[in-house]
Amino acid sequence: xxxxxxxxxxxxxxxxxxxxxxxxxxxxxxxxxxxxxxxxxxxxxxxxxxxxxxxxxxxxxxxxxxxxxxxxxxxxxxxxxxxxxxxxxxxxxxxxxxxxxxxxxxxxxxxxxxxxxxxxxxxxxxxxxxxxxxxxxxxxxxxxxxxxxxxxxxxxxxxxxxxxxxxxxxxxxxxxxxxxxxxxxxxxxxxxxxxxxxxxxxxxxxxxxxxxxxxxxxxxxxxxxxxxxxxxxxxxxxxxxxxxxxxxxxxxxxxxxxxxxxxxxxxxxxxxxxxxxxxxxxxxxxxxxxxxxxxxxxxxxxxxxxxxxxxxxxxxxxxxxxxxxxxxxxxxxxxxxxxxxxxxxxxxxxxxxxxxxxxxxxxxxxxxxxxxxxxxxxxxxxxxxxxxxxxxxxxxxxxxxxxxxxxxxxxxx
Numbered sequence: 001x002x003x004x005x006x007x008x009x010x011x012x013x014x015x016x017x018x019x020x021x022x023x024x025x026x027x028x029x030x031x032x033x034x035x036x037x038x039x040x041x042x043x044x045x046x047x048x049x050x051x052x053x054x055x056x057x058x059x060x061x062x063x064x065x066x067x068x069x070x071x072x073x074x075x076x077x078x079x080x081x082x083x084x085x086x087x088x089x090x091x092x093x094x095x096x097x098x099x100x101x102x103x104x105x106x107x108x109x110x111x112x113x114x115x116x117x118x119x120x121x122x123x124x125x126x127x128x129x130x131x132x133x134x135x136x137x138x139x140x141x142x143x144x145x146x147x148x149x150x151x152x153x154x155x156x157x158x159x160x161x162x163x164x165x166x167x168x169x170x171x172x173x174x175x176x177x178x179x180x181x182x183x184x185x186x187x188x189x190x191x192x193x194x195x196x197x198x199x200x201x202x203x204x205x206x207x208x209x210x211x212x213x214x215x216x217x218x219x220x221x222x223x224x225x226x227x228x229x230x231x232x233x234x235x236x237x238x239x240x241x242x243x244x245x246x247x248x249x250x251x252x253x254x255x256x257x258x259x260x261x262x263x264x265x266x267x268x269x270x271x272x273x274x275x276x277x278x279x280x281x282x283x284x285x286x287x288x289x290x291x292x293x294x295x296x297x298x299x300x301x302x303x304x305x306x307x308x309x310x311x312x313x314x315x316x317x318x319x320x321x322x323x324x325x326x327x328x329x330x331x332x333x334x335x336x337x338x339x340x341x342x343x344x345x346x347x348x349x350x351x352x353x354x355x356x357x358x359x360x361x362x363x364x365x366x367x368x369x370x371x372x373x374x375x376x377x378x379x380x381x382x383x384x385x386x387x388x389x390x391x392x393x394x395x396x397x398x399x400x401x402x403x404x405x406x407x408x409x410x411x412x413x
Contacts, residue, residue, distance in 0.1 A: 006091060007040070014029060015028075024150065036174060043099075044097070052092065061107050062105070065102055066103070106118040111400045130278065133180070138189065140172075140191070140193070174259075180264075181266055200250050206239035213234065216355055218367055230346070230397065244263050290336040325409050348398060350396070354384055356368065358381075359380070392412065
């Protein structure tokens with residue numbers, strides 16, 4: 001089975017109502033006339049066929065974030081495909097191996113193009129989806145705009161690059177559903193599409209469980225409590241509505257309201273079955289003993305120590321993409337990587353083409369992720385089975401950090 005063959009995603013200028021209705025609008029870029037772009041939905045195992053038409057006036061490409069994809073479809077100009085020049089088009093066609101919450105976004109000058117709005121949700125449904133009354137995608141983002149709504153176009157700001165990244169002046173959620181009923185069971189697919197901001201999230205008006213992270217189901221659903229999403233991270237929640245569903249950004253004082261989903265009416269026949277784990281993915285299991293143990297040291301930035309790289313940030317003393325891969329692995333190798341954040345800022349490290357386990361304190365494999373958040377001075381071990389052949393990026397998803405040195409690549413034979 002496949003989506004319409006091919007679906008067209010056309011990038012171009014859009015006018016968006018980012019501020020509340022009645023306030024000023026914002027000139028951005030988007031897909032098919034909107035930002036976020038259209039939500040793409042398919043079923044696990046389907047082929048996705050998309051024709052990208054580039055109408056923004058400069059080069060671009062689409063990366064399919066979190067999909068364990070064929071390397072040539074990954075959407076990274078200079079590594080997996082040529083740049084799609086202004087006015088040109090490019091066809092993407094690939095099978096969808098995993099059910100879950102994913103997204104698509106520009107991967108050229110992404111620190112500007114994603115910030116201008118070139119992104120959208122990619123939802124891959126299970127063969128038998130869990131029973132819910134509403135399956136709702138909730139994008140959370142921030143924008144650097146004036147009070148009039150006008151975009152502040154200080155892209156490439158070296159101060160942003162060297163610090164926490166481009167932080168917006170206004171933040172909110174963009175849900176696909178605006179009202180639910182009291183007693184409805186909902187699936188919330190929450191995606192942080194911001195280029196730099198980490199969102200701590202508190203969700204009120206529901207009782208339920210976290211069932212997936214970064215598109216990958218948890219073996220055991222977790223209690224819903226305050227969560228933290230780094231740029232590019234996702235979280236699936238299945239919950240029952242008790243009141244207006246509010247999304248709050250906790251602060252040292254009153255929480256900042258990101259938006260809500262209103263309650264209208266009451267469900268006369270609510271779903272009462274326990275919230276169960278989603279079907280587990282068909283993914284390679286790591287070997288008991290890793291084939292390789294490596295260390296990746298994140299270096300640089302303002303207030304950081306000296307490093308051997310030639311840009312603001314570096315990984316193990318190398319800034320930006322080297323000619324040769326950071327590492328080469330045989331297909332199927334189990335690799336344990338200790339990531340050490342030797343900087344004064346947090347980083348969300350994203351690996352293309354694979355998911356990895358974040359290791360628990362006792363060394364056991366924790367949840368599968370494609371992006372891991374390291375706070376300043378923090379270290380974390382990840383465990384990955386490199387079973388997807390090709391050339392894969394590993395980079396910080398604070399996209400200004402990626403643009404100024406914090407990226408590398410590896411090769412799986």
